[in-house]
Amino acid sequence: MSYTPIFHPKVDKLLHGADYNPDQWLHMPEVIDEDFRLMKLARCSIMSVGIFAWAALEPREGEFHFEWLDRIMDRLAENGLYACLATPTGARPRWLAVDYPETNRVGADRVRLLPGMRHNHNYSSPVMIEKAKSINTKLAERYGGHPALLLWHISNEYGGEDHSVDSQQAFRAWLRERYRDDLDALNRAWWSAFWSRTYQDWSQIESPAPHGETAVHGLVLDWKRFVTHQTIEFMRHEFEPLRRIAPNVPLTTNFMETYAGLDYFRFADVLDVASWDAYPQWHTPYPMRPDPDAGDGQAATLDDYERAAHFSFFHDLVRSVKHGRPFMLMESTPSATNWQPYAALKRPGMHRLSCINAVAHGADTIQYFQWRKSRGAFEKFHGAVVDHAGHENTRVFGDVSDVGTVLERIGEVAGSRVPANVAVVFDWENRWAIDEAKGPRNDGRTAYVETVIDHYRAFWKLGIPTDVIDETRPLDAYTIVVAPMVYMLRPGFAERVEKFVAAGGVFVTTYWSGIVDESDLCFLGGFPGPLRSVLGIRSEEIDAPAPGETRRCRYLDGNPLGLSGSFSALELCDVVHTESATALATYESDFYAGHPAATVNRLGDGFAYYLAARSGNRALSQWYGALVAAHPVRRALDAPLPAGVAAAVRENGEHTFLFVQNFRSTASEVELPHGSGGFELIDGKHVDGSIELAPYGVMVIRLD
Ligand code: GLA
Numbered sequence: 001m002s003y004t005p006i007f008h009p010k011v012d013k014l015l016h017g018a019d020y021n022p023d024q025w026l027h028m029p030e031v032i033d034e035d036f037r038l039m040k041l042a043r044c045s046i047m048s049v050g051i052f053a054w055a056a057l058e059p060r061e062g063e064f065h066f067e068w069l070d071r072i073m074d075r076l077a078e079n080g081l082y083a084c085l086a087t088p089t090g091a092r093p094r095w096l097a098v099d100y101p102e103t104n105r106v107g108a109d110r111v112r113l114l115p116g117m118r119h120n121h122n123y124s125s126p127v128m129i130e131k132a133k134s135i136n137t138k139l140a141e142r143y144g145g146h147p148a149l150l151l152w153h154i155s156n157e158y159g160g161e162d163h164s165v166d167s168q169q170a171f172r173a174w175l176r177e178r179y180r181d182d183l184d185a186l187n188r189a190w191w192s193a194f195w196s197r198t199y200q201d202w203s204q205i206e207s208p209a210p211h212g213e214t215a216v217h218g219l220v221l222d223w224k225r226f227v228t229h230q231t232i233e234f235m236r237h238e239f240e241p242l243r244r245i246a247p248n249v250p251l252t253t254n255f256m257e258t259y260a261g262l263d264y265f266r267f268a269d270v271l272d273v274a275s276w277d278a279y280p281q282w283h284t285p286y287p288m289r290p291d292p293d294a295g296d297g298q299a300a301t302l303d304d305y306e307r308a309a310h311f312s313f314f315h316d317l318v319r320s321v322k323h324g325r326p327f328m329l330m331e332s333t334p335s336a337t338n339w340q341p342y343a344a345l346k347r348p349g350m351h352r353l354s355c356i357n358a359v360a361h362g363a364d365t366i367q368y369f370q371w372r373k374s375r376g377a378f379e380k381f382h383g384a385v386v387d388h389a390g391h392e393n394t395r396v397f398g399d400v401s402d403v404g405t406v407l408e409r410i411g412e413v414a415g416s417r418v419p420a421n422v423a424v425v426f427d428w429e430n431r432w433a434i435d436e437a438k439g440p441r442n443d444g445r446t447a448y449v450e451t452v453i454d455h456y457r458a459f460w461k462l463g464i465p466t467d468v469i470d471e472t473r474p475l476d477a478y479t480i481v482v483a484p485m486v487y488m489l490r491p492g493f494a495e496r497v498e499k500f501v502a503a504g505g506v507f508v509t510t511y512w513s514g515i516v517d518e519s520d521l522c523f524l525g526g527f528p529g530p531l532r533s534v535l536g537i538r539s540e541e542i543d544a545p546a547p548g549e550t551r552r553c554r555y556l557d558g559n560p561l562g563l564s565g566s567f568s569a570l571e572l573c574d575v576v577h578t579e580s581a582t583a584l585a586t587y588e589s590d591f592y593a594g595h596p597a598a599t600v601n602r603l604g605d606g607f608a609y610y611l612a613a614r615s616g617n618r619a620l621s622q623w624y625g626a627l628v629a630a631h632p633v634r635r636a637l638d639a640p641l642p643a644g645v646a647a648a649v650r651e652n653g654e655h656t657f658l659f660v661q662n663f664r665s666t667a668s669e670v671e672l673p674h675g676s677g678g679f680e681l682i683d684g685k686h687v688d689g690s691i692e693l694a695p696y697g698v699m700v701i702r703l704d
Helices: 029-041 066-077 095-098 126-143 165-178 182-188 218-244 304-321 349-360 393-407 427-437 448-461 493-502 529-535 615-629
Strands: 015-020 048-050 082-086 149-153 275-277 325-330 362-368 422-425 465-470 482-483 504-511 537-543 551-555 566-578 582-587 596-603 606-611 613-616 645-651 655-663 668-671 678-680 685-687 690-693 698-703
Touching: 015 149, 015 393, 015 529, 029 393, 029 504, 048 066, 048 362, 066 082, 066 126, 082 126, 082 304, 095 655, 126 218, 165 645, 218 349, 218 427, 275 613, 304 325, 304 349, 304 448, 304 645, 349 362, 349 393, 349 645, 349 698, 362 393, 362 582, 393 551, 427 448, 427 504, 448 465, 448 482, 448 615, 482 493, 493 504, 493 596, 493 606, 504 529, 529 537, 529 596, 529 606, 537 596, 551 596, 566 582, 566 615, 613 615, 645 668
Parallel strands: 015 048, 015 362, 048 082, 082 149, 275 325, 325 362, 422 465, 422 482, 482 504, 504 606
Antiparallel strands: 537 566, 551 566, 551 582, 566 613, 582 596, 596 606, 645 655, 655 698, 668 690, 678 685, 678 698
């Protein structure tokens, strides 16, 4: 098989490894010797080093100690392991935070942090930028050509924001550029005449503060955009010496799910590889959000199957940030974390399943936090490959080396793609705008992220490969595009939707869409604003029933999706009128009985659907089941999946790899459709017909 190096030219296999902090153990060299013995046993191939090692590398300003890292890098190379070498800015050495207090962040309350903790440096501080560049230059000079070096790990989990004087100035400069030095344009965009909030001078602009301005939504939104910009700018400073000195070494930084503070799509052009840190809380049932269908075949609690849907969404999101290229699972726990409310241990089988689920959605590496448990301080009880006991005779070590073996067996999956012709739109700017707006629900139940995941989950349960894109991405590669709650229409999105539908695409959106433009200014002339013509509806009012209240809706006889029966609506019920659209369902209760609850509009060769109210997950599953029956899309498996079983697919132009995953603690059986057997790579045997999945079992089948 010919392998196209998508992830990295040096690598044609799936990688396995962990965050490795030998800097904590330099006084115990026998521990480090043991680490290298154990890495082999655990079948590791990549270790992330140096993430928080600044104090060991530069214990005093300008005094550098690289000998220990030289030795580690050499040993990695000698043992056939790759290094994912970090820039150490995730945590500053004490001298930097103490001697240069301006590198400590200032909070929204304008209080400057004291030295301590991590991930809290001021991105605008010239000293911080200079010190980061200095250490990174040394790292690049020393290790840029090292045989162990595979890629750079830039800092760690960028996040948070700084409100210092430096950042205020940078914010104002960014605004001047955005509004082309036109303060009137800014005032209009921010609708600052409201409450007399008009700015007379750029110098009056201050970032949002709990004891200052939060009511000017345009300001809040631009501040959030600026924070993403400023973080990326800092990152550019960080990697400038790396790119200059070692231009062929790729770089990544690790994301955190749908972390609210950064628009990860903006990182697409600066990163070579996307990576993220996944910490699913398996076996910990939390209540799901209110669902009128719960108890009706729908989970009321977030069980392992439902949680797998969430984490599959996050994997798909990270993969989509880099336009479908395989990503790195940079961190995950080999057992449990020490920061979630309950540290439930992974049941036998779950570690393998959880790791292979990431691969199924496009991961080409499985890495852990952490290799070895630290002896003291904050994370001494966080799960690790090597426990305080220090040997390999543990269940967790066994699970980890099992995954190492499995990744070797399924190694030919490396570099393959997920063939998605469905996209779900998840857009950070839209999310910020929805979360910031006052009304129509102020109890947090507009729940944008959960809503997007609800729609995604319906496809996931059907085994339909799905991309997760934002409003700026092209739509034409997809058959179906679902954009729940596109409250904010970013420039060009409505036009692209219209073209997509006219050319034969299927578009689905919901209530609370087409309300504001990119400045958070409401569209005049009726909602859903620029989506009105493609959807063929006009929205007049939106009702927000109280918690526990529902409205009955019923599908109309003979509707083109063939749906029948009734369903409950809750939380947000849009009262719409059809213009060119046809109603598929109507409300049956309250004064808006008879108004459409779901519509379809034909435009050109395509279809634009509108769901006027939030429904439960069973109703959503029925809806999407009917939708994909009417508009067929690629599925991992053309067969019904038993509850608890998920199917995913990757392909490389030559082979198709089917991933069948059982998220239940009981065995399950899946009937492969006639003629779709293949070679199961983990156990190395041919399968077809009915396949039996063990509790938390997983199969990776290279289809015939
Ligand atoms: C994050 C960090 C790691 C570690 C883990 C613990 O992902 O990047 O350094 O703290 O959390 O789960």
